[in-house]
Amino acid sequence: MSIGLNGVTRRFAGKTAVDRVTLDIPAGTFFVVVGPSGCGKSTLLRLIxxxxxxxxxxxxxxxxxxxxxxxxxxxxxxSVGVVFQSYALWPHITVEGNVAFPLETAGMSGKAARLAAARHLETVALTALAARRPADLSGGQRQRVALARCLAQGARTILMDEPLANLDPHLRATMEEELAAFHRNSAATTLYITHDQHEAMALAGRIAVMWDGRILQSGPPEEVYARPATARVAGFIGKGALLPVEVLSVVGGRARIRLGGTAASVACPDGTSPGPAQLLLRPEQVVAGDDGIPARIVSRTFRGNHWDAVALLDGVAQPVPVSLTDRPEPGDTLRLNIRDGWILPEV
Structure with missing residues (x-):
């Protein structure tokens, strides 16, 4: 079921929580709204x-x-089902009973409701736990019960409000995979609210970044990451550095820039013209080499198969994140090449 919002605004005691939001969410999409706490995400979900x-x-x-x-x-x-952080399950009845409850309330016979509940439990891979009570389940299993109940009540759209916020990091990673599988199996339109950008990027078919009640940018997650529309989006989604540069020339969607006394070629939006600009550099766009801009390592963190480091480029005041395969030490010097980047649009 598609979702359409046109100029939606909600105020509380004179304060605007949702500010003229316009969105079109196609049927069957896993759509994630991400933003900091208090930006209006949950209010948007409650409005829908x-x-x-x-x-x-x-x-x-x-x-x-x-x-x-x-x-x-x-x-x-x-025809909308909502999954909150608490999951709101009945503690005194079984998993099967929780899923069958909305069907029985709607007038379906007990036997028919149990048969329908069994189908929905199969969708979320909980058939073997049908006779258990919620207290005997893990957090992830309780969440799947809540999802099955949404399907049982005929929801063609599932709204999820920070459903992984109360889970430990290991279980959250597992549940991301299970939520993706649930979406594939159910084909339900899913609107997912989170403040966690990593969670958002892992799950979203499309993503919207929300801030102070407004949608700053909406699109495929890879597009929002690689080509943010504003400095605020660039700073919130992923790691990166925003650096002042001089655009020397623009040809075919590429800008020739000067950074730290060295010229480089980076991507740019339509309408970019020569002159002062802001460059977004992601860690994967800065690579070590035999030539390039001299740099000094400021700090580094081990990530298992690589090192996340922060470096100061000669002639550049702001530090730059860089991903390295060889262990660096603070104070080490090396040369870095700018493989790509993104000139932020003027707004």
Missing amino acids: AGLERPDEGTISLNGARVAGPHLHVPPEDR
């Missing part, structure tokens, strides 16, 4: 679920308007 009413704008599900001026379709009539 029908738990909040917008002050301005409209919301549509599968082309049918569900919220707008003088219109508010209640949550139970939106």
Whole structure:
């Protein structure tokens, strides 16, 4: 089920939590909204679920308007399921009973509800645990019960509000894989809210970066990472350095720049012109070599198969992150080549 938002705004006590948000989320997409705490992500989810009413704008599900001026379709009539951090399972009934509950409440017989619950538990790979109670499950298993219950209640859209926030790092990595598998198996449109950029990049088919109630940029995660629209997006998504440079010339989507007394070629958006600009450098775009810009290692951290280091380039005031295969030591000198980069658009 597709999701459409047009100019959606929500205020609380005079403060704007969601500010004129416009988004089109195609049916079947795993769409992630990422941003810092307090930026309005959860309020946006609650607006789509029908738990909040917008002050301005409209919301549509599968082309049918569900919220707008003088219109508010209640949550139970939106075919939307919500998975919160707590999962909100009934502790005194079994896994099967939790999944069957919304079906029985809707008037389905107990036997039919249990058969339907079994199908949904199979979708989330929990058939063997149907007779257990939530207290006997791991955090990841409880989450899958909540997902199965959403499917059982007929949800064609699943909204997830920071569902991995309460899990330990090892389980979070496992659950990322399970959530991706769930999405493939169910084909449900999924809107996923998180403050964790690594989680967002791992899961998203499309991603939106939210800040102070507004969507700063939306698109495929690889595009948002490689070609951020603003310095704020560049600083929030991934590691990198923003450096002042001089654009010397522009030909075919590439800019010739001067950095630290050395010229390099980097990608640039349409409309880039010669003159002062900001360059985004990601660690993988800076490589060690026999020639290049002289640099000094400031610090380094071991990451298992490489070293994350911070270096100061000659003639450049800001430190630059760089990924190295050989162990560096603070104070070491080496030469670094700029393999690529991105000139930020003027906004």
